[in-house]
Amino acid sequence: MAMMFFKNIAAELDAIKARDPAARSRLMVALTYPCFHAILLHRLARPVYLAGFPTLARIISQFSRFITGIEIHPGAQIGKRFFIDHGMGVVIGETAIVGDDVTLYHDVTLGGISPSVNSAAQVNRKRHPTLEDGVIIGAGAQVLGDIVVGKGARVGGNAVVIKSVPANSVAVGVPARIIMPKECGSEFAAYGLPTQDLPDPVARAIEGLLDQISRLQARITVLESEVDTTARAKAEDGLVPETKEHDRSGEVRRFGRN
Template identity: 45%
Template structure:
């Protein structure tokens, strides 16, 4: 347990450049407090002390703003940046070295029974405000862009953005963890740009057709006037 707690603190220094000292991190990082509280709640849950587990979970939620169901399975070196508004559902499974930002929801899509929450594999990153819903899997080293809503499986080494989430990068190579939230691919905006370009092209073609028709009409009138004069 002490080794895992030290790993949880060390990963804060790896992921957050504003972390200055162990004293500061241990006393002031709500994401870290939420993880430690969950480890206690999860241990109680496995011993079938369900009420105590939920009580610890709710007290943690009150103080940290992070809601993690005691039954959720979370691996080592899990990092919650800022943490406020993070929700992790009952049947959620999270691997090692996963990072999530504030406002992330790992939830279900309805009242179905059984496995109804996501599985997040090792080294995945889920950015601010993203929603991953249903019994789906987010692959290793994959990234979910800020504000995305993911409803389908995400392969390994992929980047997903948009509503609904679309895979925009999948190259089979390791994706670095430094996701630039301000410079994400936007497939919807790209599609609008393509449509705008196509519309501009069609307008130019219409102008050319109108010009050709006008020239033809002028020639017809000119021929008619010459014919009248000859008559």
């Protein structure tokens, strides 16, 4: 049991060191990284909470908050190799579920959206988000409600996520919208944003409209040409007299009239 405990601690230290270039050694991480201290204290508080001592568990979590600036409710489920970069201001709610290899940056909230009335009816209900394995949440992002951020997804800084995010996607904005579905999964994205250029969804929509207008204009030109050809053919066959009209540009156009 003790061997497994120390093995898990070593894995936590290595995970932090691997994701933060400022971490020079395990010793530095163990002594100076508040996220490591917060995770250790949460690992202590959660068994106490599950054993039926919620007040004592909250005392441990509040002590952790006091010394680290990170608030993790003892009821939250936290996976392996969890990393909170910088850490200050992070809040993780009671029913939040965090998978393995998840990275959060400072000022992230994994919160609920339940109304602040009739709280008794909300006990033992899932109110907070689920982050699946490998998720990265950028600084200042708010992930709210009983939603799922899929495996390998990234959420950009200051985004407000109120709907589930598909796996291997990038979500940004207020409210958050998907801008790169199924394209970012394998790389580590600092602050939740991939290194490649990100498409602007508004510009993409405008480009689509302009492309559609171009196709419509081309179709109108073809139809006008067909009408002119048909009118000339009828006029040459003597079926209808040929007349002339001026279009808006002043150009003379010929039409056949019955």
